[in-house]
Amino acid sequence: MVYIKRSLERKFLKMSEAFKVVMVTGARQVGKSTMLKHLAENTGRVYVSMDDADLRELANRDPKLFIQMYQPPVLIDEVQKAPALFEEIKIICDNSDERGQFWLTGSQSRKLVKQAGDSLAGRICVLKMYSLSAKEIACRAEDIPGEYSITSLISRSSALPKNNILDVYTRIWEGGMPDMLNMDAEQRREYWNSYIDAYLMRDAVDDNGIIDTEGFRKFLRACAAFSGQLLNYAELGGAAGVSGTTAKEWLKVLQSMGIVCLLEPFFSNELKRMVKTPKLYFCDTGLCAYLSSWTSRDTLMNGAASGHFLENYVVAEMIRNASYGEREMNLNFYRDKNQKEIDLIVETDGVLHPFEIKRLASPERKTIKAFGVLEKSDREVGAGGIMCMAEKPFPIDENNSLIPVNVI
Template structure:
């Protein structure tokens, strides 16, 4: 079963604008399925997961390029970076748009080779798991999120209400397309296999992990801190590894599409703002699996309930931008007095503040820190509190409570 992705329009635009299209993202988020669905009949498909094909690509990339006809889709290009200079030469000889479509699961491996070989020739897009709109078969209707009154009201024509436990079932299940292929798909078996495969194939190559149990402890320590300020020393201590190792492993998780770092908003206007990013897992199902929540019901009443809801909201908003081919201008605000605003979206020089709350009774108290934005000397637009309320509720003239069901 194919699920229509919001990304389709962006790929069709970028794929026929640049000679090379590179679609990155974590394993199993649907990169290959999406590109094969969009591929015209004459596009050749080659997977570097095939050992024989990979051997040819690495040992004789010139012969590889002669053997396979253009246009071509090369899957898992990170396994054979030796191909990239030959892709460049082919593009320079015949710079037609859309000749090479590439997928890669490891930006860490890819970006150096791409930046050196394909600068100015490649469009780079990053795919995440299914958004809620895509799960509802409304992928084509999805638009970037802003908390303005007009933008939010438009979402009522697409949105669908759901109760608390339906929300946490979705959070606990996660967003990998395979989980939605069959009605009774075994979620625990999928994540168990995913973690094992990820450890064995990707991280071992990237980080030369000697002790896989240490890396698994680190992965779980990161999952337990989703929605929190990044504290590298604590994560290193929990995994019993050196701080430098923790820093290296975190960069690999980030580059592999497993975690997202939300940067703090910082300006020279005020020196009191913190500079530490916040850590978010890019899939809440994987996060819940690693932190061993056995059911949506236990997750909802447990210690991570608020943090994982915040994570899910942030990632849904992120998908609305990335899957539309847009950079996400996301930041959070926090000063040294621990006054915090969960999310700032900055568009055209205007700051749109958002609070994320696990409450069905939002109040003006939830937006008390919005007034701190006046000191930043930038225009402040309409804001919102995304929460468990069932309908839109004005909190002030410029701020409204927004149902989470509209994401």
Template sequence: MYIHRHLEAMLATASKMFGAVLVTGPRQVGKTTLVRRFASTSNYVTLDDPMQLHAAVEQPATFFKDNKPPVFVDEIQYAPNLFPYIKMKVDEENAKGLFYLSGSQQFKLMKNVGESLAGRLGILNLLGLSMREYQQLKFNDAFLPTEKYFVGRRKELKPLSYDELWRVIHRGSMPDLLLNDDFDWQIFYASYVKTYIERDVRELTQVGDEVKFITFMIAVASITGQLLNISSLAKNVGISVSTAERWLSILVTSNIVYLLRPYANNVLKRSVKTPKLYFLDTGLAAYLTKWTTADVLKNGAMAGAFFETFVVAEIIKSYYNKGIAEPPLYFYRDKEQKEIDLLIECNGVLYPLEMKKHADPKAADIKAFAVLDDIPGVQRGSGGVICTYHQLVTLKDNDKVIPISYI
């Protein structure tokens, strides 16, 4: 069963703008399926094939004579030496949509892309299935808590039951797992972690101690939705701070983890400088932290953190799927412990949001929004509390109770 991906529209746009288009994202989120379906008339070669990889690495000058453009090269990160030849071909033919590329990692890839294909390459990010895609909705606007957005979203709305929501949070967003109830969750993620370590981490970054790297991943998953304390992480795992920083950068640039930046401007002296950390797939985070069923997770100590993580990941997907590589997302926290879970900046306006897993938000939940009114030069827009209540209603002034189905 093929689920239409919302990134298809941006892939079509980028292929008309650039000589080459790169789709990056974690393993098994559907990059190959998406690009092969879109570029169905192009040649296809995967560098997972040892013979093709050997040809790409050892004979790059002739590789594209055997695989003539338009061509889709899958797992391009294994042969970054192809980028200069892609550049030459794009410049030589001066045409669009010649090369379609995909890669599971960015940490080795991006340096070579930057050097070789600046201005010639469109880069798109694909994450796991969004809730909208899972429900097979066509609505594809980036999330923003405005009346205009809600009017559009209301036209295509499929509420999730509370139990189904937690099934999705626990199961995760990997298409194969989410769409196949008979796939074993434990086996899937055990295999996923093993493949990730063996292919992406070991081969590309030479992590020496794989057992400790997995321990590090578990420690990182246990703080999803929290402020990052790299020193504490390093101490808990038994590694140096510099190693923890390097390993975290691997998780971030391979789209396993997202670091939400604190909002800051020139007049804010009291705000914290530390980012908040979120796993981009709640199923993987649940596997690593040993929440073995949806029921155990939704009633457990980390339920609030997982709900917040899920919401943030869904909002990030809504921006990525519109081709916005750097979503304008922040959080606010100052030294007086005043905190706003999420700020979306659009046209100079800040839209504040809280995330609560319960269904009965109160005006007290948005009390911290008032801190934005005291920041010179900042305009506060409408906001609200994203929660499990079933109806979009006004909470106070322009701030609303926002059902999670409206994301």
């Protein structure tokens, strides 16, 4: 299989120059091991996987001997299966000033991040990886937007094919799991079915102690049905036949596994009557589409939930930009009790960039009317606009533009 360059490569290598340990976490099968093994090629770095039962047993029983056998620089895959290694790694790091000694991968979990943070505080950088973005699939891994002015948008758009709703919904329906890129619809269905059984359900039981597996399956589907909506634990739990308290705990499990993410509401002391409830999104829209029983791109694209899926897709792509880019980006949304709403607010360097997300090629200009509420906040408001199906960027006013979805 041809290797697909990942957007996280740049940041990972840069952090490896600054930290003694760099760990990549993320959901199962998003490509963590593949990326690190690719980066380790021809460097002399040893690769060892904790999927090997004998090596795993040795690492947990005698971590000192394990490190003697696999000396740094080393890449340790699935490190969450050998937690005894963290203390030994700490000792090695404290006795050397070498950077990038240990590269680690681990399937995302609360337990793993806590273990690594407790043992390796100040020595480790933890980076999060997601399934393939549209940019990575299109071989544009390094093309992460840093600004949203009309000049910048036109420049970026000139190097891309015209925005096309069929292409966008293909990406939404297929998702970004690397192993699925060349699969047909039947193969994708079986892949997701196996993914849920072999990974999600097993991790829910083994790592998180969830006993009600049938209820957890229903909860997964309920989350897909509520994607893109304000989070209501009672309603979410009710859809799965569990209590709101259980729904809250299970949602934390799905977050820790890298399956869903929450977009928090924007907060400002100057703005009153704001909704304080987060919105729920899936990290991979392909999994969300499968759980929602959308059996083809066209049925999804023409279905009642197509707008929610487009919003989920845009938010997920922007989360990847925030995770992989050089500049710090905070992502929020705005909604108040007067029903004024802004789908997405990107804050960089203290400047707010507001965006609406619409499944239209020519959305009305009044769509951005709600952006005015941000003028009352304590931060500068910069370039924003409407992320939509327009074929190319087009100015709405001096600050805002129509932004083709494929440009983000």
